[in-house]
Amino acid sequence: MSYREAIERRFGDGGPSGQGVADNDFIHRVISRKTVRRYSDAVPADELLDLLVAAALSSSAKSDFQQASILRIEDPDRRAAIGKLFPSMPWIGLSPVLFVFLGDARRLQRVGELRDKPVRNGTLEGFFNASVDAALAMQTMILCAEWLGLGVCPISVIRNEIDKVAAILELPDLVFPVAGLCLGYPHGEGYVSLRLPRRLTTHRDHYDDGALAEAIDDYDRRRNAVHAIPREQQRSNAEFGEAEFYGWSEDKARQAAKAEGAAFPPYLRSHGFSFD
Numbered sequence: 144m145s146y147r148e149a150i151e152r153r154f155g156d157g158g159p160s161g162q163g164v165a166d167n168d169f170i171h172r173v174i175s176r177k178t179v180r181r182y183s184d185a186v187p188a189d190e191l192l193d194l195l196v197a198a199a200l201s202s203s204a205k206s207d208f209q210q211a212s213i214l215r216i217e218d219p220d221r222r223a224a225i226g227k228l229f230p231s232m233p234w235i236g237l238s239p240v241l242f243v244f245l246g247d248a249r250r251l252q253r254v255g256e257l258r259d260k261p262v263r264n265g266t267l268e269g270f271f272n273a274s275v276d277a278a279l280a281m282q283t284m285i286l287c288a289e290w291l292g293l294g295v296c297p298i299s300v301i302r303n304e305i306d307k308v309a310a311i312l313e314l315p316d317l318v319f320p321v322a323g324l325c326l327g328y329p330h331g332e333g334y335v336s337l338r339l340p341r342r343l344t345t346h347r348d349h350y351d352d353g354a355l356a357e358a359i360d361d362y363d364r365r366r367n368a369v370h371a372i373p374r375e376q377q378r379s380n381a382e383f384g385e386a387e388f389y390g391w392s393e394d395k396a397r398q399a400a401k402a403e404g405a406a407f408p409p410y411l412r413s414h415g416f417s418f419d
């Protein structure tokens with residue numbers, strides 16, 4: 144498949160197509176990547192997982208503070224306890240491997256204590272830096288794992304049960320999950336998910352979303368043609384009614400209207416973060 148075909152499958156927006164740029168297998172793999180939620184029974188070797196962890200922790204890190212930590216849940220009891228919290232996402236309990244990517248603002252705090260310096264890392268800056276470091280580490284693992292033929296699914300829903308998850312994983316103050324990552328060998332094909340048109344998500348020299356309404360309508364129609372959301376998967380029909388046309392924007396607006404993660408701010412505030 145050429146860049147043009149791969150990019151068109153990803154965006155369908157008739158935009159830039161990488162014309163004239165030398166073919167590169169890695170870029171092709173990234174453009175055609177997809178989240179995988181069903182896995183074969185094969186368990187990736189420990190050596191392979193160690194390699195992926197090394198790659199993930201080679202990500203760039205804000206100020207070299209190195210505030211990502213990676214936790215692998217191996218203990219079957221803890222694994223089962225986490226899986227049980229999210230019955231609507233069985234892949235969390237069933238994937239051959241489950242990592243948790245942690246924002247770790249504690250380590251720098253402890254380094255300050257070791258060196259007798261007044262480090263206060265429970266600030267918004269500390270939280271944000273640790274979150275970004277963990278997200279970059281996770282994305283590095285995702286791309287490396289996919290490059291090796293593995294499939295992955297990030298899992299941020301674990302933050303919806305933050306108190307229970309933190310207790311199971313014995314997380315101390317100033318350490319919080321950014322997301323889990325299910326990992327294994329893919330079972331089945333999956334599909335490449337159509338992204339928003341790049342005229343909406345890229346800007347040159349200044350920000351301009353003046354064409355948003357029209358671009359979203361167009362995206363809804365094109366996405367619906369490739370992968371329509373079945374009627375029985377419409378969200379919150381009791382509240383919002385059954386939609387005749389149910390596109391991506393209707394689905395995401397309904398999803399976002401139901402606030403998620405209410406337990407996260409109080410958890411963080413009671414575990415070392417002041418956000419000053």
Ligand SMILES: Cc1cc2nc3c(=O)[nH]c(=O)nc-3n(C[C@H](O)[C@H](O)[C@H](O)COP(=O)(O)O)c2cc1C
Nearest residue numbers: 176177178180232296297298299300301322335336
């Ligand atoms: C930070 C983050 C958190 C996510 N959390 C979940 C999750 O809790 N459960 C899940 O099934 N998928 C989760 N996903 C996967 C997204 O739903 C998926 O990336 C998105 O639908 C786009 O599909 P694609 O990656 O195949 O293009 C998450 C992805 C990211 C980046």
